[in-house]
Amino acid sequence: MLSIENLRCAYGTAEILRGIDMDVHVGEVVALLGRNGMGKTSLVRSVAGTRPPVVSGGTIRWAGTDTTHAPSHERARLGMGLVPQGRHVFSSLTVHENLTVAARRRQNGWDLDEVYAFFPRLQERSRSRGRNLSGGEQQMLAIGRALMTNPQLLLMDEPSEGLAPAVIAQIRERIQQLKGSDIAVLLVEQNLGLALSVADRVYILGDEGRVAWHGQASELEADDDAQQRLLAV
């Protein structure tokens, strides 16, 4: 389980998160929502140990270990995988190379064949370089690359950003497939429809740098007031 208590983080003197409490259990998908600039990416980067921002208070525990100030490679070793906003695939490497460079062996874990079975399009494009892929293919590659590290906690930062509806539908199906496996998923999304269709629970960040709403995805779906007030939909 990922357990975040009273987390604060800052860029220089600007404190963005001011006391976040949140947990994500293995086998569930938790969506992290909020309007632009509320700190969703900052929270995910704090969990993954990617700087900036700097964690200025609180604790992050993963599977019983205090990872609050652990280096990002240590968090990866403990089973955290990040699908970063903007994908960041290696543009000069092929799909195959992007995937194998990330591989981390674990018994009964993800390997190249499994990732190709999960995203057949990646196998078709295995010899293409990152820079020649479409946005959707790059997103599949970013997810596949994170899966190659055999994560038990998958942090996904806006996987639907800039993608066509047909590709978003595929990403939705794949997240649903991951659900119920031995992976915990924390999903940052702007696309409320996608978030509600895959998430078990939802946290919404408000403009105080705190959680403004949390509950079951089905509760948020029925709560027009929260949607309008906190997400401006």
Ligand SMILES: Nc1ncnc2c1ncn2[C@@H]1O[C@H](COP(=O)(O)OP(=O)(O)OP(=O)(O)O)[C@@H](O)[C@H]1O
């Ligand atoms: N590297 C940085 N240096 C200084 N301030 C930053 C940096 N990155 C983000 N911020 C600020 O931190 C705040 C939170 O940004 P963050 O990207 O975490 O929000 P977000 O909810 O993910 O937004 P979006 O939906 O637009 O991606 C914003 O005010 C942003 O301008």
